[in-house]
Amino acid sequence: MGKRYYCDYCKKSFADNPVSRKTHLNGVVHGQNKRSHYNALRDEEETLKDESSKRPCRSFLSAGDCKFGERCQYSHLTNEDKARLTEIVNKKKKLAEMKLQEGSREEDNSVLQSLNAWQSEKTAFQRESENGSIVRKASAIIFPDYRLASCFNTIVNPPPSLLPPTKEELRAAEYAEWG
Known part of the structure; x- marks a missing residue:
């Protein structure tokens, strides 16, 4: 088969x-x-938009049934249904506007906080550079802290290519000059 x-x-x-x-x-x-x-x-807004452009179905409104069903070119929504859909759409729009306003306020606060943090770091850096402590910090090599990705933690014996380098390996590494 x-x-x-x-x-x-x-x-x-x-x-x-x-x-x-x-x-x-x-x-x-x-x-x-x-x-x-x-x-x-479909969501309520699309339904309301489509059904508002259609004329009401006479057979559905008079008899409560239409022989064409969903294929009918006329609207099967009553005035109460349209009012309910309009109310739902308006509530959703108001909620979206409120969330947008709250989000912009939170964004403004986070931007101000990040600017304040940046400014304090900059002033601290300027103070340290005036004192000469920046030169001492630059002479110390800072190695990144590599970690194995969380998706590889389940592997029992990962291959060496997946293992992150240790700080000792980074210190012992010899880097070729390019150019």
Whole structure:
């Protein structure tokens, strides 16, 4: 038996060959199922925008049912549904604006704090340079502290190429002059 293609939208499987797959993907039922799947994932703002541009469906409003269902070109939202969606959209917009304002305040505070920290470091550096202690610090070699990445901690015996160099190895290393 050959490979089978399973369509998640239609919950149906069939022989996986180019002709039957193309026929299925271009089919009306598949298109309806795909459209209804993505319509269920739309947010309120998109739904309100689409439904506001449509005229109300007469058969749905009078009988409460429409023979076209989701394929109907008219809106099946009542005025109460539209009002509810409008309220939800407005609340979401207000929350987004409030978060944006709070975020900008926090950003301003963090920028001020980082500027103050930078300024204090700069003044400390200037004081030390006036005292001559910077020269003594520059003569000492500072080696970086290499650590094994956390994703490699589970390896029992990692190869030497993954192991970080020790400070002794860095001190003993000879560097060639380039140029």
